[in-house]
Amino acid sequence: MRTIIIILFIALTATAGYSQKEKKRVRKGNSEYSEGNYQDAEKEYRKALMEKPDYAKGTFNLGDAMYEQENYEESTKLFSEIIERNTTNEEKAAAYYNLGNTFMKENKFKESIDSFKNSLRLNPNDKNAKYNIEYARKKLKEQQQDQNKDQDKKDEENKDQNKDQENKDKENQDKKDQDKKDNQNDEKKDQDKKDQNKGDQQKDQQQQPQQISKQDAQRMLDALQNDEKKTLQKLQKQKAQAVKGSKSDIDW
Numbered sequence: 001m002r003t004i005i006i007i008l009f010i011a012l013t014a015t016a017g018y019s020q021k022e023k024k025r026v027r028k029g030n031s032e033y034s035e036g037n038y039q040d041a042e043k044e045y046r047k048a049l050m051e052k053p054d055y056a057k058g059t060f061n062l063g064d065a066m067y068e069q070e071n072y073e074e075s076t077k078l079f080s081e082i083i084e085r086n087t088t089n090e091e092k093a094a095a096y097y098n099l100g101n102t103f104m105k106e107n108k109f110k111e112s113i114d115s116f117k118n119s120l121r122l123n124p125n126d127k128n129a130k131y132n133i134e135y136a137r138k139k140l141k142e143q144q145q146d147q148n149k150d151q152d153k154k155d156e157e158n159k160d161q162n163k164d165q166e167n168k169d170k171e172n173q174d175k176k177d178q179d180k181k182d183n184q185n186d187e188k189k190d191q192d193k194k195d196q197n198k199g200d201q202q203k204d205q206q207q208q209p210q211q212i213s214k215q216d217a218q219r220m221l222d223a224l225q226n227d228e229k230k231t232l233q234k235l236q237k238q239k240a241q242a243v244k245g246s247k248s249d250i251d252w
Contacts, residue, residue, distance in 0.1 A: 022051035026058050033061070038068040056087050063098060072102050093122035097129055100136070109140035 029044030045062035063078030082095035100115030116133040
């Protein structure tokens with residue numbers, strides 16, 4: 001029985017020693033943090049969490065140190081751990097508040113507003129949270145206005161690009177139409193030239209004397225000779241009739 005008591009006493013003494021150790025690490029970290037040595041503070045907080053991984057204060061303060069080093073992804077993770085753990089409403093409210101500030105730094109104003117609202121639900125009298133909500137709402141409105149301006153600018157640029165493209169397409173189509181018209185005119189000119197050449201060839205053919213055979217030529221010559229012979233005979237006959245029918249007017 002006595003041995004068991006001694007062992008229990010040693011265990012309690014060791015637990016108390018560990019408890020004091022992580023607190024000392026956190027206090028040292030706080031000292032570095034207050035002097036702006038955020039990296040050194042981070043080291044001490046991490047050592048405290050190695051001593052006691054579920055130490056809420058160490059986790060919370062580590063989140064603060066990461067926030068000051070602008071490691072917002074890590075600080076968001078740490079503050080979210082505090083919220084998810086079985087911690088007090090006061091600790092959760094503080095974690096929501098710091099989470100809201102972290103979202104604000106990342107320009108996530110909607111998420112920031114939601115975090116501040118959750119903080120106020122747990123701590124309705126927090127004036128800083130109330131102020132930060134209004135500030136985040138103002139920034140969210142400005143962000144939306146900027147986004148609308150950017151969208152309007154983008155729409156205008158797209159409109160100009162579409163107009164330029166339409167003009168370019170119209171120019172290309174006009175060029176195609178002109179090229180087609182030119183091709184048609186060229187084809188018409190070529191066809192007219194071909195028709196003219198064909199007509200000239202036909203005219204030349206018509207103007208050229210027709211070639212006749214030797215036999216046809218002889219027949220034509222014979223016909224001419226016969227016509228001349230008949231004509232000569234006719235003239236001689238007429239002359240003879242005229243001589244025969246004439247009388248002398250001389251008085252014998």
